Amino acid sequence: xxxxxxxxxxxxxxxxxxxxxxxxxxxxxxxxxxxxxxxxxxxxxxxxxxxxxxxxxxxxxxxxxxxxxxxxxxxxxxxxxxxxxxxxxxxxxxxxxxxxxxxxx
Numbered sequence: 672x673x674x675x676x677x678x679x680x681x682x683x684x685x686x687x688x689x690x691x692x693x694x695x696x697x698x699x700x701x702x703x704x705x706x707x708x709x710x711x712x713x714x715x716x717x718x719x720x721x722x723x724x725x726x727x728x729x730x731x732x733x734x735x736x737x738x739x740x741x742x743x744x745x746x747x748x749x750x751x752x753x754x755x756x757x758x759x760x761x762x763x764x765x766x767x768x769x770x771x772x773x774x775x776x
Contacts, residue, residue: 685694725732736742 685692685696687694689696
């Protein structure tokens, strides 16, 4: 049964890679595919409209970071991160557990 399916597969499958090359399978577009493409284009057009006509003007959007105090909050976070320093680490502190039995010395 599996040999028959393998041999019959070759009659309708292209040679080589299925989706590339000279002998490829080309999917015919359906009505659903065309409708999805129209919907995607409509969504992109709507997004481009909102990008072309923003809600705030340049004058209104200027200085919004100062009103929200973003720079001050960023500086506070940086100070908090820089304040916590790690302890000094030496090789002796890392490998000290290996020195518990040095009878060869």
